[in-house]
Amino acid sequence: MxxxxxxxxxxxxxxxxxxxxxxxxxxxxxxxxxxxxxxxxxxxxxxxxxxxxxxxxxxxxxxxxxxxxxxxxxxxxxxxxxxxxxxxxxxxxxxxxxxxxxxxxxxxxxxxxxxxxxxxxxxxxxxxxxxxxxxxxxxxxxxxxxxxxxxxxxxxxxxxxxxxxxxxxxxxxxxxxxxxxxxxxxxxxxxxxxxxxxxxxxxxxxxxxxxxxxxxxxxxxxxxxxxxxxxxxxxxxxxxxxxxxxxxxSKLPVSSEPGEPNQKEKLNMSDTIKAGLRERLGVKDADATDETLLAALDEALAEQPDTPAAPAAATVPDGAVVLDAAAFEELRTNAALGAKARAEQESDRRDAIVAKALGEGRISPNARDKWRAALDKDEDGTKELLASFPANTVPVAEIGHSDTVNSADEALYAAAGWGADENKEA
CATH class of the missing domain: 3.90.226.10 (2-enoyl-CoA Hydratase; Chain A, domain 1)
Known part of the structure; x- marks a missing residue:
């Protein structure tokens, strides 16, 4: 000792x-x-x-x-x-x-x-x-x-x-x-x-x-x-x-309360939390106790208006789909782009059918637009008809030049043995 x-x-x-x-x-x-x-x-x-x-x-x-x-x-x-x-x-x-x-x-x-x-x-x-x-x-x-x-x-x-x-x-x-x-x-x-x-x-x-x-x-x-x-x-x-x-x-509370020495000190809010509550609740007293701040918080919560009940959701019938407006607009735009791309693909395919018939000598160049329009109306039937024409009935090799397109066409028709009614026969 x-x-x-x-x-x-x-x-x-x-x-x-x-x-x-x-x-x-x-x-x-x-x-x-x-x-x-x-x-x-x-x-x-x-x-x-x-x-x-x-x-x-x-x-x-x-x-x-x-x-x-x-x-x-x-x-x-x-x-x-x-x-x-x-x-x-x-x-x-x-x-x-x-x-x-x-x-x-x-x-x-x-x-x-x-x-x-x-x-x-x-x-x-x-x-x-x-x-x-x-x-x-x-x-x-x-x-x-x-x-x-x-x-x-x-x-x-x-x-x-x-x-x-x-x-x-x-x-x-x-x-x-x-x-x-x-x-x-x-x-x-x-x-x-x-x-x-x-x-x-x-x-x-x-x-x-x-x-x-x-x-x-x-x-x-x-x-x-x-x-x-x-x-x-x-x-x-x-x-x-x-x-x-x-x-x-992490830090033991030290009792500083007067009176009864057995009274234990409660854990208090941190200064940061207290400062934030004072600011949000409009409490101007910098020395406000925890109980004062909690009472002010309860009062503020009690003054909050009741939140209106959300409207009942509309019933969606079977087979229908509800979409967000932006999502729907995006789908519609994509659909339009897809349709355009498909039309371009179909046009290219039909152009290729006509080009093939010309290359095989089945039709004359002057008849190209007529057959192309026919393909737009009935692709399968027109394609089948073109395939039935004999190949090489129209020369595909160049045989001369003329100052006019009509003269060249007439030369081709003459070489093929076609008469003035070739277009009708074709």
Missing amino acids: NHHSPRATRYWGSVPQPKSKSEIFNAVTSPAPSGDGTIATIRMYGPIDSWGGWWGISTKEVSSVLDALPDTVTQINLRINSPGGEVFEGIAILNLLRAHKAKVTAIVDGLAASAASIIAAGCDEVVMSPGTQQMIHSPWTITWGAAVDLRKTADMLDGVERSAIEIYTAKAGQKDWAKLLADETWLTAPEAVALGLADRIATVKDAGETVTVGDLPDEGDDGELIEDAAFVVPISRFPDRIAAAVASV
Whole structure:
């Protein structure tokens, strides 16, 4: 039990530093066996130290955990395995536990020494697990200075001892505490019960799997863990449904409410959300509470006009299809383009039929337009008729030139042996 010690003499010393806060301090909540309320289990497995972090367990860390517990907690099981540490941190933690509305049972899992024994002594009940011990001793410190400084330090230590004796006496009654403390008394589980610093020896069942109160971040460049890392505390909001914590918050709320110290602080809306709500709802008070903003939101929603019911959809008869107007227009345009392309294909095909008949000498060039028009009227019949004409009845090779088309045609007709009525015969 030391009042203060410089960094070089802190408990950890050469002991390997923990990699996460959960190695020395964690908490879980679970439904009470009776079904009424919730049990919170807090494991205090390290030194009591005002620096917190990986140096040990501080008052600030314990207060943050207590503030974050759900309102349904009626029982706190404080499991202890600690060599002690700073006496004033221990007394402060003790008073935090005393102020909580839940019953607090200290369960010594290994050792409750020095300042840790003070914490245990202030709980509603102290249970020694089999094979465990407590240790009590006079407070000590390291100091330097002139004789007057050393005398002041000795007086201060005497005052700290009187405070510790007051706590032990409240738990175990009048004893020769000055001698017990001066002798650095180690007490087995039965001896602690006999002295009155413990109520019974028993194995208290744990709440279940560990849920980390808060892992410290990875080591930095200098190899040291960041000491002021934010905790993540599990909070069971549905104790009748689950057997462990189901939610967590990245930053523990710190209660600043006046009056009843057991009142837990509710989780508040973020500043960003609150600012957005104020702007949209027309709330000019920058300090408006969550309840005020929610009330304004309810009022705004109540003023919204009822949305008219959508008209009943018209019944579409069988065989009909309902299309979007734009889609219908696109289909109509594509149909027109397709019809044009098909007409062009048919025209090209009929042109090819006439060209083939001319090339095979079945018709004369002068009759081309007549046969082409006939194909537009009756393609199949005209095509069949052209195929029935004998081939090579009209010369296809060039046989001369004339100044007029009519002269050339007449020459072709003459060479083929056709008379003036060739066109009619064709």
